Amino acid sequence: MKIKKHLKIFISCIFLVALISGCATIPVGENIATYFIGGVTYYPLVTLCDLRGVTMQYDPLIRTVYLSKDLQHSSLRVGDALVLVNDNTLRLNNPIDIYQGTIAVPLQYKEQVFDVLFRQAVLVHRRPGVGKIRLTKVVIDAGHGGNDPGAIGKNGLKEKDVNLDIAKRLSNLLKAEGVQTVLTRSTDKFIPLSMRVSIANRSKADLFISIHSNAARSRSLCGFEVYYVAPSVSDSKRAVLTSRTTALNLKGADFASNSQELKTIIWDMIYTNSRAESIELSRSLCKVMDSSIDADILGVKNARFQVLKGITMPGVLIEVGFVSNFNEERLLKTSSYREKLADGILEGVRDYSRDMALVEVTTK
Numbered sequence: 309m310k311i312k313k314h315l316k317i318f319i320s321c322i323f324l325v326a327l328i329s330g331c332a333t334i335p336v337g338e339n340i341a342t343y344f345i346g347g348v349t350y351y352p353l354v355t356l357c358d359l360r361g362v363t364m365q366y367d368p369l370i371r372t373v374y375l376s377k378d379l380q381h382s383s384l385r386v387g388d389a390l391v392l393v394n395d396n397t398l399r400l401n402n403p404i405d406i407y408q409g410t411i412a413v414p415l416q417y418k419e420q421v422f423d424v425l426f427r428q429a430v431l432v433h434r435r436p437g438v439g440k441i442r443l444t445k446v447v448i449d450a451g452h453g454g455n456d457p458g459a460i461g462k463n464g465l466k467e468k469d470v471n472l473d474i475a476k477r478l479s480n481l482l483k484a485e486g487v488q489t490v491l492t493r494s495t496d497k498f499i500p501l502s503m504r505v506s507i508a509n510r511s512k513a514d515l516f517i518s519i520h521s522n523a524a525r526s527r528s529l530c531g532f533e534v535y536y537v538a539p540s541v542s543d544s545k546r547a548v549l550t551s552r553t554t555a556l557n558l559k560g561a562d563f564a565s566n567s568q569e570l571k572t573i574i575w576d577m578i579y580t581n582s583r584a585e586s587i588e589l590s591r592s593l594c595k596v597m598d599s600s601i602d603a604d605i606l607g608v609k610n611a612r613f614q615v616l617k618g619i620t621m622p623g624v625l626i627e628v629g630f631v632s633n634f635n636e637e638r639l640l641k642t643s644s645y646r647e648k649l650a651d652g653i654l655e656g657v658r659d660y661s662r663d664m665a666l667v668e669v670t671t672k
């Protein structure tokens with residue numbers, strides 16, 4: 309008991325000394341267990357993230373880790389030495405590894421990327437409207453409609469109306485940038501989910517954006533969030549099904565064989581690629597919104613929304629705010645806030661399109 313107490317005081321003293329001497333950053337690396345893999349020092353990534361307050365998300369299907377803090381981000385793939393640092397690539401001397409069930413990063417990544425990138429919050433205020441949007445066509449899906457009002461606020465605001473208005477505003481903004489748009493509905497009409505999916509897939513668009521407004525039992529809950537299609541075990545099954553029902557038109561590709569298996573593999577690749585792109589878009593949207601609207605950014609999430617499941621292009625579902633929250637219902641009623649949201653989504657799309665590589669596969 310006594311020893312424990314002394315230890316506690318000792319730790320408090322160290323912390324106090326660190327504070328007094330102006331040491332604001334936690335000395336990462338001092339007391340972290342390291343691994344030696346093939347003669348190289350590795351660090352457990354989860355520990356580094358805990359110490360620096362870095363958010364870590366892992367997509368097991370593509371074995372990719374997304375790290376973010378404030379506006380800084382980095383992506384790493386297990387087994388790969390190529391890492392993304394904000395929007396630049398960096399090739400490490402050693403790959404990201406898994407050791408004793410935990411993701412491990414080489415010393416070089418810790419020192420050259422992690423410690424530099426996540427040292428302090430650097431707020432970069434992007435100038436909006438810079439750079440052309442490198443997309444040809446975007447499908448905008450206003451959630452609900454007709455006899456399906458979606459969520460309803462305490463003061464009567466209907467989700468379907470908010471969704472449609474923001475969808476139309478976004479469509480106008482995109483068209484002004486030279487991007488074609490397809491709306492799954494442009495009036496107060498009920499459209500079944502399956503029809504929304506087929507409209508999207510037939511359009512051969514580059515992106516699918518579904519707009520919704522949230523509702524929660526707790527009236528205090530508020531904020532903006534983006535969902536991408538969740539990784540699920542049924543993805544390979546889905547690829548098999550789609551390969552049977554959808555004809556592939558591969559640009560510049562000449563396949564001797566046109567087997568079912570080959571088609572399945574290609575569809576699987578499209579889905580995996582679409583998911584990575586969807587995650588990128590989600591991140592861009594949250595990043596831009598964080599600096600453009602005065603709402604909580606609840607972040608990027610994955611979910612098995614039926615509308616996102618069937619689409620063959622990168623897609624996201626945006627929950628612009630909570631109509632169940634008194635303040636957000638009031639805001640969502642105003643055209644100025646809706647315009648702000650549409651503008652933020654446009655800037656998110658611009659940010660995403662800046663470095664994306666379009667998948668050179670289209671469906672017939």
Ligand SMILES: [Zn+2]
Binds near residue numbers: 458
């Ligand atoms: Zn909805």
